[in-house]
Amino acid sequence: MLAQVGFRDVEVREKFDTFRGTSKERIARKYAVTGINIFARKS
Amino acid sequence: MAVACPIDLDTRKLRDEIRSIYARVASDPAGEFHFHRGPDYAAEFLRYDRAALAQLPAESTASFAGVANPHRIARIEEGALVVDIGCGAGMDLLLAAKSAGPRGRAIGIDMTESMAEKARASARAAGLDNVEVRLGDAMSLPLEDSSADVVISNGVLNLTSDKSVAFGEVFRVLKPGGRFLYADIVVANELSESIRKDVDLWTG
Numbered sequence: 001m002l003a004q005v006g007f008r009d010v011e012v013r014e015k016f017d018t019f020r021g022t023s024k025e026r027i028a029r030k031y032a033v034t035g036i037n038i039f040a041r042k043s
Numbered sequence: 044m045a046v047a048c049p050i051d052l053d054t055r056k057l058r059d060e061i062r063s064i065y066a067r068v069a070s071d072p073a074g075e076f077h078f079h080r081g082p083d084y085a086a087e088f089l090r091y092d093r094a095a096l097a098q099l100p101a102e103s104t105a106s107f108a109g110v111a112n113p114h115r116i117a118r119i120e121e122g123a124l125v126v127d128i129g130c131g132a133g134m135d136l137l138l139a140a141k142s143a144g145p146r147g148r149a150i151g152i153d154m155t156e157s158m159a160e161k162a163r164a165s166a167r168a169a170g171l172d173n174v175e176v177r178l179g180d181a182m183s184l185p186l187e188d189s190s191a192d193v194v195i196s197n198g199v200l201n202l203t204s205d206k207s208v209a210f211g212e213v214f215r216v217l218k219p220g221g222r223f224l225y226a227d228i229v230v231a232n233e234l235s236e237s238i239r240k241d242v243d244l245w246t247g
Contacts, residue, residue: 001206001207001210002210002223002225004207005207005210005211005213005214006214007210007214007223013115013116014111014112014115014116016088016089016090016110016111016112017088018078018079018088018089018110018111018228019078020088021079022077022078022079023077024077024078030232031230031231031232031234032230032231032232033228033229033230033231034228034229034231035088035089035110035111035198035226035227035228036111036226036227036228036229037111037112037113037115037116037224037225037226038116038223038225038226038227039116039117039222039223039224039225040222040223040225041220041221041222041223042214042217042218042219042220042221042222042223043219
């Protein structure tokens with residue numbers, strides 16, 4: 001979606017287990033929800 | 044990557060619910076929520092620099108509710124104009140202001156008045172006079188076209204009902220060559236229709 005808007009060099013840099021230990025951990029695991037760092041540059 | 048908004052999602056209800064939850068995070072960060080908050084979470088789960096967080100006013104770090112860490116994506120150069128979309132109580136905003144230095148500027152945008160006021164108070168307490176906080180919405184940023192060197196955002200754009208509009212706004216306000224250091228959540232598995240319509244889950 002970022003590329004569709006016009007960004008380039010879009011890159012996932014890092015992931016995080018953001019919901020570990022919360023009441024939403026089970027549903028986060030079920031749907032593979034993670035925190036994520038993304039780099040993008042305006043062309 | 045992002046979840047499309049179902050046509051019949053009540054987006055007004057979604058916005059109201061988001062405002063309500065984050066106003067509560069601002070006033071009572073130690074309360075009951077279904078997401079982590081605070082500097083220990085930031086350091087342990089998201090690999091923030093604990094020493095850097097210790098130098099910030101506690102009121103900015105206690106209400107931190109980000110989901111990843113934009114400061115690990117790339118360095119913010121001195122002199123940069125940085126925009127933080129959904130700055131909350133200001134933790135990421137103040138870190139960005141320190142990186143940008145006195146020749147730079149950090150502008151925080153938040154749609155929750157109590158969070159915006161907390162961020163302003165935190166900037167004053169930290170002695171950072173290169174910080175400005177504006178009340179506004181990710182879907183219609185109160186910023187000029189091509190004005191920012193760097194845009195950061197942490198756990199906010201996933202809350203918007205139309206990601207293409209929100210990303211378009213980031214694109215609009217960045218200068219050509221400007222960088223988007225984007226921290227958020229991603230859903231890898233397909234969501235059911237009922238999950239997509241559940242406002243409680245959108246606000247998580």
